[in-house]
Amino acid sequence: MSKHDFCQRCPVGGSFREADQTCSVADPDDGLPLVCVGPWTGEKHARVSKYVDISRATRKKFVTGAGGATFIDVFCGPGRARIRETEQIIDGSPIIAARKAIESKTPFTEVHVADANLAFVEAVGVRLAKLGVATKAYHGPAESTVPQIVSQLGPRGLHFAFLDPYDLRSLPFNIIQALAAVQRMDMLIHVSIQDLQRNLRRYIGGDQTPLDSFAPGWRQKVEVMNSDATVRRQLFAHWLGCIRDENMRPSQGVEEVTGSRNQHLYWLVFVARHDLAIRFWEDIRSVTNQKSWDF
Numbered sequence: 443m444s445k446h447d448f449c450q451r452c453p454v455g456g457s458f459r460e461a462d463q464t465c466s467v468a469d470p471d472d473g474l475p476l477v478c479v480g481p482w483t484g485e486k487h488a489r490v491s492k493y494v495d496i497s498r499a500t501r502k503k504f505v506t507g508a509g510g511a512t513f514i515d516v517f518c519g520p521g522r523a524r525i526r527e528t529e530q531i532i533d534g535s536p537i538i539a540a541r542k543a544i545e546s547k548t549p550f551t552e553v554h555v556a557d558a559n560l561a562f563v564e565a566v567g568v569r570l571a572k573l574g575v576a577t578k579a580y581h582g583p584a585e586s587t588v589p590q591i592v593s594q595l596g597p598r599g600l601h602f603a604f605l606d607p608y609d610l611r612s613l614p615f616n617i618i619q620a621l622a623a624v625q626r627m628d629m630l631i632h633v634s635i636q637d638l639q640r641n642l643r644r645y646i647g648g649d650q651t652p653l654d655s656f657a658p659g660w661r662q663k664v665e666v667m668n669s670d671a672t673v674r675r676q677l678f679a680h681w682l683g684c685i686r687d688e689n690m691r692p693s694q695g696v697e698e699v700t701g702s703r704n705q706h707l708y709w710l711v712f713v714a715r716h717d718l719a720i721r722f723w724e725d726i727r728s729v730t731n732q733k734s735w736d737f
């Protein structure tokens with residue numbers, strides 16, 4: 443099955459537009475472009491929404507104080523998506539976070555959105571402006587937008603970054619390092635298990651593969667003669683170690699999101715410095731009966 447075969451079963455007759463990666467049928471509510479996503483997308487959105495909600499009292503202190511409270515989404519998408527093979531349209535992560543913060547009466551002082559796709563950045567900018575959100579939008583790979591965003595952040599503020607890439611190639615460790623340089627930075631990170639499963643041996647066999655930027659130093663820590671499952675676990679453990687080296691704590695509990703045919707899709711890893719942030723995550727991390735792992 444090719445990547446966009448599901449368009450043939452689209453109830454609104456949409457097709458994938460290669461040029462800007464959007465659906466040919468725009469969002470009927472606002473006429474702006476949207477993307478098509480799998481039904482499991484709600485899993486990550488539910489955690490973003492719940493975290494924004496549970497942290498509202500803490501955020502309030504920063505919203506009313508001098509430091510400010512921001513939401514950062516450097517793989518932001520266009521802000522709206524149709525669930526594939528249905529007519530159902532959902533908000534994307536930056537809209538979900540901004541809306542939830544407004545509903546909880548503690549809107550972010552600023553939302554920073556970025557994406558490698560210019561059409562997405564433009565669409566999400568319009569959608570956030572309609573909500574009255576103070577937005578800064580950036581276009582480019584996260585590796586280049588994250589340093590720009592970090593340079594704009596209040597060093598005494600409270601910041602929540604959602605890192606939601608498709609694959610490991612788009613998640614070089616220097617992104618996490620740059621965000622971790624800010625004292626009060628909470629992060630929710632999507633790590634693609636699918637990529638680790640499909641491409642593990644190819645990555646291991648090559649020189650300079652996505653693993654080298656995702657988890658620098660892995661070659662000294664991972665025993666590649668082990669089974670694939672063990673190698674994946676060792677890689678992941680090494681990556682968590684790299685995060686700890688930045689004086690940040692990955693939460694004990696990692697959520698695994700699976701697809702409709704029970705295929706392993708991704709892990710959601712929460713990272714913070716403050717105990718309260720970790721406790722918040724532990725309270726809200728389980729939104730369905732998806733698997734959780736304690737590392």
Ligand SMILES: C[S@@+](CC[C@H](N)C(=O)[O-])C[C@H]1O[C@@H](n2cnc3c(N)ncnc32)[C@H](O)[C@@H]1O
Pocket residue numbers: 515516517518519520521522533534535536556557558559562582583584585606607608611612
């Ligand atoms: C899973 S989607 C994000 C969806 C969005 N977070 C949401 O939940 O609505 C991944 C996004 O990353 C963008 N992207 C891919 N490679 C990138 C890179 N290296 N840097 C920044 N954005 C990238 C894609 O254009 C796409 O919008």
